[in-house]
Amino acid sequence: SAKEASFQAECQALRSENIELKEKASRSSMREDGFQKEEKIRFYTGLPSLARFTELLHFLSASVPQTHMNVLTQFQELLLVLVKFKLNLLEEDLAHRFGISQSTVSRVFRKWVHIMNVRLARFVRWPDREELRSAMPPEFKKCCHELVCIIDTTELLMERPMDLKTRAQTWSKSKQQNTVKFLIGITPQGTVSFLSQAWAGGVPDQHVTENCGILDRLSPGDVVFANRGLTAHDSVGLYCAEVIVSPLSEGRKQLDRRELDPSMELNYVRFHSERVIGALKRKYAILKGALPVTWTQHEEGSEKSMVNKIVLICCALFNLCESAVPLE
Structure with a gap:
């Protein structure tokens, strides 16, 4: 026919x-x-x-x-x-x-x-304590052998959303542009051990820290280093925080500031997260361009947006390469 x-x-x-x-x-x-x-x-x-x-x-x-x-x-x-x-x-x-x-x-x-x-999600993993301590770089051994990770946020530029509400939510005061924000946990060895889901650039760092799930990975007594306003403390520089469970917090974990010995040499530690995140972005130029708005939206049939998948893959590939931080 x-x-x-x-x-x-x-x-x-x-x-x-x-x-x-x-x-x-x-x-x-x-x-x-x-x-x-x-x-x-x-x-x-x-x-x-x-x-x-x-x-x-x-x-x-x-x-x-x-x-x-x-x-x-x-x-x-x-x-x-x-x-x-x-x-x-x-x-x-x-x-x-x-x-x-x-x-x-x-x-x-x-x-x-x-x-x-x-x-590749398995390559962004939370290491056990013995693994961390057995390979702890000397600079970290000097200041805190209970250290589990260094946490910091990083922002990725995105195209200007047409939707006014989304445009307002993603506006970053620090970047003066529309961004998405991630909280990243970095081991002393220089690998990415935690990656949050993407947050709108306008969400405060403290809110991201308390709600992104990283506190669920920590145990009481664990110590983290953090930059900027990642907890309720007003410190703008590096600070050390210990995980506690306060009776007033109804059993929820909190980060409580822990005083450091003022004689400690912390310059190496201070710039650790910046060094690693900077190396990650230099290695993968896709993280430096303005992301399409559609990449920040959840796709049909998937729980994650494209940007969440892309950043996770970049972190996993980064972990498969030689560390940006020398161990000797």
């Missing part, structure tokens, strides 16, 4: 288009055989070696659906995602480099971000 003939013709046209796209992709400069040099892997992906890239691909590949309709190989798809994270190239740029359409770039990126968010 004419209807069946039309359907067959459409299928043949799609097959021909797919073959043409595969040939175009095979001629692109972003092929596997062009990424055998370590310096190229480091520049485009941020990973330390081809071996680490291969390990990551093997770890993720079983979770990634692959059919004969895929234009790119799994190697190329993961490469595309990591290049986006590392260099924050425009989708149109990536489309030209990989020899595919811009819509395919977007589809591949979202597919892998969803899978990497689930599979």
Whole structure:
């Protein structure tokens, strides 16, 4: 019938288009055989070696659906995602480099971000006390061997929301721009051990600290270092806080200021969180650009927004690389 003939013709046209796209992709400069040099892997992906890239691909590949309709190989798809994270190239740029359409770039990126968010979450983990103390850098041993983490907030720029309420909620007084805010827990060894969900840039740091879930990870007697207004104390510099359970707080954990020996040399500790968060943002340029408003919104069928997934993946990848903090 004419209807069946039309359907067959459409299928043949799609097959021909797919073959043409595969040939175009095979001629692109972003092929596997062009990424055998370590310096190229480091520049485009941020990973330390081809071996680490291969390990990551093997770890993720079983979770990634692959059919004969895929234009790119799994190697190329993961490469595309990591290049986006590392260099924050425009989708149109990536489309030209990989020899595919811009819509395919977007589809591949979202597919892998969803899978990497689930599979890599285990690499942002809360270490046990013995593990922390056995590998404690000397600078931290000098001032506080009970230290569990250093907490700080960081803000990421976002595009100006059209919705007036959202625009007001995300306005950051410190940045004088619309932002989303994360609380990050950093180990003395320089890895990310805790990442909150995204908060609107206008939410006070103290509120984020008390409601983001990090207090649930701490035990009475644990010690944390913090910057700025992360607790009720008015201190604007570094301070040390001990986890307590006050009878007045109905059993809820609180951070109570703990006095430090004034003779301690704290300059190294003072800038620890800034050093690590700065290294994280330098490594992944996607964290420095203005995020699309749609990335800050919850997606249908998912409990997390794109920005929550992206920042978690960046932290996990960061933990898989050499620490920004020397241990000797």
